[in-house]
Amino acid sequence: MASVINFSPGPAALPREVMQQAQNEFLDWRGTGMSVMEVSHRSAEFIELAAQSEADLRELMAIPDNYRVLFLQGGATLQFCAVPLNLASPEQTADYVITGSWGKKAKSEGERFVQINVAADAADSSYTTVPDPQSWQLSEGATYLHLTPNETIGGVEMHEIPNVSDAPVVADMSSTLLSRPVDVSRFGVIYAGAQKNVGQAGLTLVIVRDDLLGHASQQTPGITNYKVMADKDSMWNTPPTYAWYMASLVFRWLKEQGGLQVISDRNDVKAAKLYAAIDGSGFYSNPVDVRYRSRMNIPFTLQDAALDAVFLQESKEAGLVNLKGHRSVGGMRASIYNAIPEQGVDALTAFMANFENRHG
Ligand SMILES: *Cc1c(COP(=O)(O)O)cnc(C)c1O
Numbered sequence: 001m002a003s004v005i006n007f008s009p010g011p012a013a014l015p016r017e018v019m020q021q022a023q024n025e026f027l028d029w030r031g032t033g034m035s036v037m038e039v040s041h042r043s044a045e046f047i048e049l050a051a052q053s054e055a056d057l058r059e060l061m062a063i064p065d066n067y068r069v070l071f072l073q074g075g076a077t078l079q080f081c082a083v084p085l086n087l088a089s090p091e092q093t094a095d096y097v098i099t100g101s102w103g104k105k106a107k108s109e110g111e112r113f114v115q116i117n118v119a120a121d122a123a124d125s126s127y128t129t130v131p132d133p134q135s136w137q138l139s140e141g142a143t144y145l146h147l148t149p150n151e152t153i154g155g156v157e158m159h160e161i162p163n164v165s166d167a168p169v170v171a172d173m174s175s176t177l178l179s180r181p182v183d184v185s186r187f188g189v190i191y192a193g194a195q196k197n198v199g200q201a202g203l204t205l206v207i208v209r210d211d212l213l214g215h216a217s218q219q220t221p222g223i224t225n226y227k228v229m230a231d232k233d234s235m236w237n238t239p240p241t242y243a244w245y246m247a248s249l250v251f252r253w254l255k256e257q258g259g260l261q262v263i264s265d266r267n268d269v270k271a272a273k274l275y276a277a278i279d280g281s282g283f284y285s286n287p288v289d290v291r292y293r294s295r296m297n298i299p300f301t302l303q304d305a306a307l308d309a310v311f312l313q314e315s316k317e318a319g320l321v322n323l324k325g326h327r328s329v330g331g332m333r334a335s336i337y338n339a340i341p342e343q344g345v346d347a348l349t350a351f352m353a354n355f356e357n358r359h360g
Helices: 016-024 044-061 075-087 101-110 226-231 241-257 260-279 305-317 342-359
Strands: 067-072 093-098 115-121 145-147 169-172 189-193 204-209 297-302 332-335
Touching: 016 241, 044 067, 044 241, 067 226, 075 101, 075 169, 075 189, 075 204, 075 226, 093 101, 101 115, 101 145, 101 169, 204 226, 241 260, 260 297, 260 342, 297 305, 305 332, 305 342
Parallel strands: 093 115, 093 145, 145 169, 169 189
Antiparallel strands: 067 204, 189 204, 297 332
16 A cells, blocks of 8 residues: 555554654664664763753753653653552542543552542543643642643643642643644643654653652652662663654654654644534534643544444555544544644545535
């Protein structure tokens, strides 16, 4: 197959230009005669890549100087444990707001290391909305407030981070990081697995305010200890060098595009087009409260679920792949991360209209 539009939720499509650059220098990186994956993380070349990539990310996100950026492994899932290990002791309490599957998993992993107060849980809406922040039952003196600003599976996004707690806000931004500008100073910790908008699987970004370093519980493994990793510039052990390199190319690409505001405006247009196609149809529907619809992951169902398999087969034949919804939700889901161009969304909406004409 020559070329497809890949709507995968993650690992996800990467910008074509980035893939081409990686291909061009795959065997001979920067004149070393070696692939970047073959060089030592302690080599001058790799250390320069690491420093430049951090500088590029800081510039893109306008990360204040009192934050550290860590390039780690273990995915967002390891951060579900690393966050309480670094920020709390087992008898302390943290508030969690649960707006979907990932927040639920963050809680079930985290509660082995900290007392968790579920301040709000959108279960009774089947995770199609965000409970009104004024109704969140926050605990007195919580060590942190954990949020999932974009729930990748349900397609529920908090477009604003509510200002309701004095505790540091910890955010799992795996599927929203780099899709728009964010005010980093509103957060204590931001973390994200890379395989949605940042790059390939294997790298995890953690952005942590420096006053939160150095409070880890005694039993915290070094590899999950933010201070240990910060002190060694994420090279306390071997970092995921190739994944880091890919992220460095993506940061460059984002800068060439004009930065996160440009990207965000594009993402607005893409999402608006797809939601308009769904809402305007009477054949497709999206269950999410319109105030909290995700700009990155857009689930939709067909009028007749018996047509799901036909839709998937025909869309695939049309070069539109990985549209199957998560097994817990069913239907379809289009993930339209930064690397999906507007024409990709146009191709999808044209296919959807055509499919409806034939089957609706
Ligand atoms: C994909 C995802 C995860 C899981 O990430 P891993 O890197 O597989 O651990 C967690 N949270 C959110 C919001 C995600 O989108």
